[in-house]
Amino acid sequence: MLAIIGGTGFGDFAGLQEIEPKQVETEFGSVYLEEGQLGTSPILFLPRHGNPPRFPPHKINYRANIDALIAAGADKVIAVTAVGTVDDSLRVPELVIPDQLIDYTYGRVQTYFDDEIHHIDFTFPYDETLRQQLVEAAKKCQAGNAELVFRDRGVYGCTQGPRLETAAEIRRMRIDGCDIVGMTAMPEGTLARERELPYAGISVTVNAGAGINDMAVKLDEIQAAMDEGMSWVRDILASFVNSI
Numbered sequence: 580m581l582a583i584i585g586g587t588g589f590g591d592f593a594g595l596q597e598i599e600p601k602q603v604e605t606e607f608g609s610v611y612l613e614e615g616q617l618g619t620s621p622i623l624f625l626p627r628h629g630n631p632p633r634f635p636p637h638k639i640n641y642r643a644n645i646d647a648l649i650a651a652g653a654d655k656v657i658a659v660t661a662v663g664t665v666d667d668s669l670r671v672p673e674l675v676i677p678d679q680l681i682d683y684t685y686g687r688v689q690t691y692f693d694d695e696i697h698h699i700d701f702t703f704p705y706d707e708t709l710r711q712q713l714v715e716a717a718k719k720c721q722a723g724n725a726e727l728v729f730r731d732r733g734v735y736g737c738t739q740g741p742r743l744e745t746a747a748e749i750r751r752m753r754i755d756g757c758d759i760v761g762m763t764a765m766p767e768g769t770l771a772r773e774r775e776l777p778y779a780g781i782s783v784t785v786n787a788g789a790g791i792n793d794m795a796v797k798l799d800e801i802q803a804a805m806d807e808g809m810s811w812v813r814d815i816l817a818s819f820v821n822s823i
């Protein structure tokens with residue numbers, strides 16, 4: 580079954596029907612998630628910041644979340660994230676289906692393998708099959724909505740937060756090759772890989788990264804971009820589910 584992990588701006592899933600809330604116990608803690616119908620398909624929805632939202636990015640119990648999804652029957656995951664732009668040619672809002680990431684987080688529990696030596700391959704952090712299915716769904720939605728803009732690849736830079744970045748940090752991330760900046764793709768992606776759970780992401784740019792506009796990040800403008808971008812994400816997910 581497909582699982583969707585929702586983030587800021589996607590803490591509940593309008594369009595999901597026959598919702599059954601569940602509390603799933605794992606060895607790492609208890610996780611709230613929902614089973615529901617999207618179109619004619621059963622899916623799982625997990626709001627990563629909790630319900631009600633209360634876990635900041637560095638306090639999310641990523642290990643419990645991934646294990647809870649598996650216990651509830653997930654066999655693939657799409658992670659929805661709100662991000663800032665790093666590439667200054669990206670618009671706000673614009674969707675990015677990332678193909679790479681750079682991890683700038685620290686102090687987060689990164690692995691299920693704390694007591695044994697176990698290395699995973701992470702050359703391509705996002706599952707390419709899932710990614711291509713998402714790209715196809717995005718193309719279909721774009722054909723019916725000229726406003727919808729998306730990129731079929733991009734490098735997600737994951738920062739520790741919860742503060743936003745300095746202008747110099749965003750400049751450095753651009754030099755590093757990042758296109759977007761968020762706070763939640765890691766260790767979510769790496770834990771999914773450790774559990775061999777195919778994982779892809781879809782990100783909504785909700786603000787220009789720090790310093791891009793020579794002004795402070797305007798927190799009050801984020802909501803409008805979020806609302807529009809997340810409505811595109813909902814359409815793409817509905818189309819995705821229809822096509823698999």
Ligand code: HPA
Binds near residue numbers: 738744762786
């Ligand atoms: N930086 C980091 N994470 C974010 C941002 C940002 O500018 N916007 C939304 N999530």
